[in-house]
Amino acid sequence: MKLNKEIESCIMAWAENATRWGLNRTEAQIHALLFLVETPMTMEEIAETLGVARSNVSNSLKVLLGWRIIRAINVRGNRRKQYVALKDVWEMFRSVVYEQKRRNIDPFVGMIKDTRNKLEQSKARDAMSEHALRQIAQMADFLDASNYWFAQLQSMATETIRQYMKLGNKVLKLTKLI
Amino acid sequence: MKLNKEIESCIMAWAENATRWGLNRTEAQIHALLFLVETPMTMEEIAETLGVARSNVSNSLKVLLGWRIIRAINVRGNRRKQYVALKDVWEMFRSVVYEQKRRNIDPFVGMIKDTRNKLEQSKARDAMSEHALRQIAQMADFLDASNYWFAQLQSMATETIRQYMKLGNKVLKLTKLI
DNA sequence: AGTAAATTTCAGTTTTTACAGAAACATCCG
DNA sequence: CGGATGTTTCTGTAAAAACTGAAATTTACT
Secondary structure (H helix, E strand, C coil): CCCCHHHHHHHHHHHHHHHHHCCCHHHHHHHHHHHHCCCCEEHHHHHHHHCCCHHHHHHHHHHHHHCCCEEEEECCCCCCEEEEECCCHHHHHHHHHHHHHHHHHHHHHHHHHHHHHHHHHCCCCCHHHHHHHHHHHHHHHHHHHHHHHHHHHHHCCHHHHHHHHHHHHHHHHHHHHC | CCCCHHHHHHHHHHHHHHHHHCCCHHHHHHHHHHHHCCCCEEHHHHHHHHCCCHHHHHHHHHHHHHCCCEEEEECCCCCCEEEEECCCHHHHHHHHHHHHHHHHHHHHHHHHHHHHHHHHHCCCCCHHHHHHHHHHHHHHHHHHHHHHHHHHHHHCCHHHHHHHHHHHHHHHHHHHHC
16 A cells, blocks of 8 residues: 555654554554554555565564454455554553553452462561561552552543543542532 | 562562563562662662672663652762662552653654644645544544643642542543532 | 465564673762 | 772673564365
């Protein structure tokens, strides 16, 4: 697919930024491309447009599917799958948060809980263990709060999230009204 | 510093998880150590406790200072600096969010704004550019909302943030009351 | 089932990142 | 001003990640 210059340079700039979000260069480029372009694209079109190997595109698409920010479309009477990005940034946001929680928070919570148990059951009742336990407990509480928040976010409609984000400090006054 | 077995294994497990948060192994280990331990530690103590090179500790401390999740203490009459971690997870959370915004969101916003301008001023009024522009504009709006949210978060007291996170879906009912 | 197209997996190469140890630099004491 | 202690920077090496091109596998149509 022939891209005009502005879009091409946007994709490159986007990709450079997105590497900081845990995607590698190719993954980020593909996502930017699919997000900006209107029509679904096949793997081959993507590879050709970006000038990277098919195998690279294949693996990258799998990663992006894993993040739930692109979708595959099966066209009847055509073996080639087509790919589209989620076009709504708020939906995208929800997907990314969901996956971040699943991959990064959940295992961390597990580890923290285990450690807490081990420390609580340990015979060693020295100052160091006591302090570590307090710290771990604090972290566990924080993670509980975060998990509750994540769950809420998943169930909230886009418009609600938007209002929620605008709310900020006003929450103080509001909670008094409940 | 001699650590007991539970704490040592916790540090290692913690570090393994924290690499997913953008710290490398050593940085994550140092942070876990300082977070769990009560007393401030010198660079040398840290290096020795974790069994890594001083140079490595030096660089890692700089990174952690950059994230504002540890602090250096100058002890009078002693050349050696000591290091402590932020002990309150909510404060830590604020720091990390602040730095994430500064490093990742802000440059991204700049790039998106530039691209938006370029696309709007471009002569090419084809379907592709139109669609890309809509997508970019959408992203720009989203980033505006996020930035507002970040700013709010920085100004909120810990207890307020906690309430805010618990609020979730109830925001719908509440905003009607404003 | 046969087969051509589409996709994935694999092996090897390049690039990037993490780290150790040494050298250079800075600081504070007498 | 030495000189000892403490810290950072630099250089080389090891480890990890990204990527290509080819081979193997899957898919869906005849």
